[in-house]
Every structure is written in C-alpha cells, then in structure tokens.
Amino acid sequence: MTGADGTEEWARHWQYAALPDLDLLRARYVRHTFPRHSHEGYVFGAVTGGVEDVGLPGGTVHAVPGTVVMINPEVPHTARSGAPEGWAYATLYPSAQVINDIAAEVTSLRGTVGFAETRVTDPHASRLITEVHRAAEEGNALAADSLLRVLVTRLLSRHGTPLPGLTAHAGGARNAGRARAALEERMADPPTLETLAAELGTGPFALLRAFKKEYGMPPHTWLTDARVRRARRMLDAGVAPAEAATAVGFTDQPHLNRHFTRIVGVPPGAYQRERGVPRTSR
Numbered sequence: 004m005t006g007a008d009g010t011e012e013w014a015r016h017w018q019y020a021a022l023p024d025l026d027l028l029r030a031r032y033v034r035h036t037f038p039r040h041s042h043e044g045y046v047f048g049a050v051t052g053g054v055e056d057v058g059l060p061g062g063t064v065h066a067v068p069g070t071v072v073m074i075n076p077e078v079p080h081t082a083r084s085g086a087p088e089g090w091a092y093a094t095l096y097p098s099a100q101v102i103n104d105i106a107a108e109v110t111s112l113r114g115t116v117g118f119a120e121t122r123v124t125d126p127h128a129s130r131l132i133t134e135v136h137r138a139a140e141e142g143n144a145l146a147a148d149s150l151l152r153v154l155v156t157r158l159l160s161r162h163g164t165p166l167p168g169l170t171a172h173a174g175g176a177r178n179a180g181r182a183r184a185a186l187e188e189r190m191a192d193p194p195t196l197e198t199l200a201a202e203l204g205t206g207p208f209a210l211l212r213a214f215k216k217e218y219g220m221p222p223h224t225w226l227t228d229a230r231v232r233r234a235r236r237m238l239d240a241g242v243a244p245a246e247a248a249t250a251v252g253f254t255d256q257p258h259l260n261r262h263f264t265r266i267v268g269v270p271p272g273a274y275q276r277e278r279g280v281p282r283t284s285r
Contacts, residue, residue, distance in 0.1 A: 012089070016269045017277035021144035025151065026096035029136055030268055033089030037082040039220045040228040040266045045102055045118075046074035047154070048094040049132035054085030055092060059121055060219055066092075069126040073158060075117040075166065079219030093133045097155070105155045110163060117166040118158065128157055175213035178203050182214055186226050190233065191252040193226060226252075231266045234259060241280050244271040 014030035026044075031052070039058070048055070048066065055066040058081035059074070065085050066072050074080055076099055084090055099115070106116045131154040138146035181203055186193055194202070199222070200210040214222050230251040237247040248259035256271075263271045 014269045015277060016267060016274055019139040019144075019147060020279075022139065022147055022151065024098040024101045027136055027139060028094040028096070028268055029092070030094075031089060031091040032268075033084060035268070036084075036265070037080075037268070038227075038265055039079050039081050039224055040231075041077045041079045041219070042074070042096060043232070044076055044096055044098040046072065046094060046096055047132055047158070048072040048074075048092055049129040050090055050092045051133060053088050053090035055082055055090040056085035057082050057122070061121070064122040066090075066122055069124055069129055070122055071125050071128045071132065071158070072122050073118040073162065074121065077218075093136045095132055095135060095151070095154075097151070101151075102155060102159075105152060106159050106163060109156050110159050112159065112163050112165055115166045116159065116163050118162045119164045120162050123162060125157075125161075128154060131157070175209065176217050178205050178210055179214040179217035182210060182222060183218065183225070186222060187229060190226070190230060191250065193252065196222065227262055228266060231259075231263050234263060234271065235267065235274070238271055238275045239278065239280060244275070247271070 012030075012032050012035060014028065014032070016026065016028045016030075018026055048057075049071055050066045050068055052068065055072075057064050057066060057072055057074075060079065064072065103116055106112045110116075131150055135147055135150045135154065138144075138150055182199055185199060185202070193199075196207045196211060200207045203210065205213075211221060214225070218225050220228070230253060233251045234244075234247045234253075237250060238244065242250070244259060245256040248254075248256045251259075253259040253262070260270050263274070267274060269277070
C-alpha cells in the first residue's frame with residue numbers, strides 16, 4: 004500500500020500464541036480510514052509517529068506520540084489520519100476476560116470494568132504498549148505477559164471504572180435489540196429495513212433511529228461490522244476467505260476483502276497467514 008504522498012503504508016495484524024486472548028496490530032497508514040465499527044474486547048493504542056484522529060460518540064480525539072487511546076468494548080468508533088504524513092501506531096486488543104481477570108486480582112473494581120477516559124497523555128504507558136509488541140515479536144512470552152499486566156494495571160489504577168450494568172429497556176431499545184438478534188440470525192440473507200420493522204411491529208424510521216441510538220450506527224453499518232467479525236472467527240478456524248465471504252453474506256471474496264481491510268486494517272488472506280492458521284480441507 005502507498006499513501007498519497009508516496010509514503011508506503013504497511014500493517015501487521017496477528018496473534019502471539021503464548022497470549023491467545025490478545026490481538027496485536029502495528030501499522031503505518033496515510034490514506035487508509037477505518038469506518039465506524041466496534042470491538043468485542045478492549046483497544047489500547049499508542050501512536051508512534053504522526054497523528055491519528057479517532058471519532059467517538061463524544062467527538063474526535065487527536066492521538067499523538069506519548070498518548071494512549073483506550074476504547075471500551077462495543078463502543079463504535081472511526082479512525083483516520085490527522086496529519087498529511089499519516090500515522091504509525093501499535094495497538095493491543097485484549098479480550099474482556101483478560102482485563103476483568105487482572106482487575107479482579109489487583110484492584111477493588113468488580114463487575115465489568117472499563118475506562119473513564121478515551122485519550123490520556125502517558126508516555127510510559129505508551130512505551131509499555133510498544134514493548135509488549137517487541138517482546139511478542141521476539142518470542143519472549145514471559146516479558147510480553149509481564150509487560151501486558153503492568154500496562155493494564157497502570158491504566159486500571161489510574162482510569163478504571165465499573166461499566167454500567169444492563170438496565171430495563173424502553174420500547175425503542177427493545178426493538179433495536181430484537182432487530183440486532185434478527186440480523187445476526189439472518190446475516191447471509193438479511194431483510195429490508197421495511198420488512199424488519201414490520202416484523203417487529205414498528206416503523207422503518209422509528210427502528211432506524213432506535214438502532215442508531217442503541218448501537219451508535221445504523222443497521223446496515225452494524226451488519227457489515229458483524230459480518231467482518233464472523234468472518235474473522237471463521238478465518239481463525241481455518242476457513243478459506245472465499246468460503247467465509249459467502250457464508251457471512253458478502254457477494255464474493257473481493258467484497259469481503261474490501262470491507263475486511265477497511266475495518267481490520269489488513270486483507271483477510273494476510274490476516275490468516277500472520278496468525279499461522281492452517282486451512283481446513285473440504
């Protein structure tokens with residue numbers, strides 16, 4: 004990949020076998036933009052060069068070297084370059100289990116924990132993120148695990164907070180939840196908005212507003228993100244990209260490639276190769 008100014012774009016998205024509940028991404032992007040999406044786990048990002056603009060429900064934050072971006076599970080966000088030269092960064096994606104296990108061991112926080120701030124200036128934490136990457140790339144499992152725990156403990160002690168529990172939903176939110184469940188079940192052949200609304204006993208615009216309010220994105224955007232998530236799980240299991248594409252409802256592999264690369268940051272084939280996943284035979 005090459006940026007608009009001739010700068011080469013590159014990315015590596017992978018998983019270190021010794022830390023199976025952690026995904027890692029190191030990349031440099033110039034033209035690449037991440038559309039609105041969310042993650043099942045947490046995001047800890049450290050910019051090592053340039054500027055990254057992260058769009059969140061509360062507005063856009065500008066991440067520069069020495070800052071750490073923290074995003075809680077299922078929070079919709081976008082990302083793009085905040086400067087002509089683009090940005091380079093190292094990102095960790097720990098599972099919710101990893102974070103909550105560490106929180107239970109070293110803090111008084113209970114339940115599902117999160118982070119009260121999205122971007123903080125913390126050069127030491129930023130260096131810890133890059134050091135986790137370095138240790139993993141060198142195959143130093145003891146260092147990678149230790150540094151990850153030191154990082155998470157630091158961030159939890161300074162910025163950790165219990166996430167709100169589930170509350171009773173109003174009618175619109177209930178319909179949004181039912182619509183999401185229907186789209187998950189019928190991912191490969193989803194209904195139109197009008198059909199879905201009729202099935203739920205509401206109107207299309209009312210459902211559109213309720214869904215966006217509940218999940219931070221309209222149903223069609225959420226569905227694309229959900230398809231990519233399911234495709235990732237299939238790739239992790241060794242399913243070929245072309246087969247995963249049709250199984251989750253994309254028209255063909257190029258269709259999957261386009262959306263997968265935009266959301267994950269690398270093409271599905273590279274994603275699968277970096278994780279060392281053997282293809283299942285048919």
